[in-house]
Amino acid sequence: MDHSKPTRRTGIFFHYQDGERLRDFPEALAGVLNRDNVFLYDAFYPLKPPSSFELEPISEEVLRQVHTPEMVSEVKRSQAFQGALFSAAGTVAAATRIWRGEIDNAFVFTGYGDHHAGTDFYGGGCYFNGAAIAITQLRRHFGAGRLAIVDTDAHHGDGTWDIFEDDPETLYMCYCSGGPREINNKVNVHVPRRTNDEQYLQLFDDTFVPRVTAFRPEAIFWNWGYDGTQGDYGSLGITADVHIRLARTIKSAAGRVCQGRLIVVLCGGSHRYLARQLIPPIIGELAAQE
Ligand SMILES: [Zn+2]
Ligand SMILES: [Zn+2]
Structure with a gap:
């Protein structure tokens, strides 16, 4: 091992949930969980006693601090509340543990994504904006300043914006089919509705x-959705390989600009086989030596 290059400590934040897309998890993580620098929270x-849970x-x-009381109450009355709460809690816990120096980067499994949840609205499978809540917490409790969110879900992140x-x-950089737009470091980058891996x-x-x-x-923070993959509901014509290459690019940027601090938050995408095919190697990239 070349000790001049850092090996990052990677946290995986996971709450068990029903549903098709993550049915292979956490079992499918076996190949990455055996690494010394990968930790599961x-x-x-269901097979573990509640006392051993590490995700609060x-x-x-x-x-x-991010959403209006009316919106929080409304989500609380919905069936999605517990899943939405633990999805956001995973992102907050990831950010907190990174700031405490316990880990360097993280992958957060969510049942409900972030980016369509705004100050007082939600939809499209998003209830609470975990990245936004984590950012608010980092600023409040750790004095954090500038933070970035990059969003490669196929759809526009109206809530985060x-x-x-x-x-x-x-800084919020959203890659979607909406037109190019920019205000206050909110940047919409137009992606053609039909593209290919190299162009993307x-x-x-x-x-x-x-x-x-x-x-x-x-x-x-990387709001990572795989719904733009060929065959999924937001297909842009890109293949699964794009996501692995994005992981390398974003991890490398984080290594250069922010000591490797990177939090990957699962967003859109429906296919179980793509989750199984993509999530373990993306975590593998996070945990790989640079
Ligand atoms: Zn989407
Ligand atoms: Zn957008």
């Missing part, structure tokens, strides 16, 4: 890498 795993829920007060629209200290990755390299390098955030 979980909740609701977050309070309503914490939710209300809404929450940070007036905040130039949060070139567009990403040309736009994300220089922008995040110049911005110098203290951490990068």
Whole structure:
């Protein structure tokens, strides 16, 4: 092993949930969990006693620092509440453990994603905006400043945009089919509805890498959706391989600009085989020597 290159400590934040897409997990993580630098923080795993859970829920007060009390109450009355709560809690726990120096980067399994949840609205399978809640917590409790979110789900992150629209200290780069737009470091990068791997990755390299390098955030949140993969519901014509290559590019940028601090938050994507095919190697990239 070359000790001049860092090996990052990677946290996996997982809560057990029903449903098709993550049915192979956590078993499918066997190949990455055996590494010395990979740690699992979980909740609701039916085979484990509750006392061994390491993922705690977050309070309503914490939710209300991003979302209105009315919205929080509405989600609380829905069937999705517990899943939405632990999805956001995973992202908050990941960020907190990184700031405490326990891990360097993280992969957060979510039942419900982030980016369609705004200050007072939600939809499209998103209830609470975990990255936004984590950012608020980092600033409140650790004095964090500039932070970045990069969003490669196929759809526009209207919720994340809404929450940070007036905040130039949060860089948000959204790759979707909406037109190019920019305000206060909220950047929409237009992706053609039909593209291919090389075009997509070139567009990403040309736009994300220089922008995040110049911005110098203290951490990068990656709202990672695989719904743009061929055959999934937001298909852009890209193959599964794009996601692994994005993981390398984003991890390398985090290594250069923010000591490797990177939090991958699972967003859209429906196919179980793609989750199984992609999530273990993406975590493998996070945990790989640089
Ligand atoms: Zn999507
Ligand atoms: Zn967008």
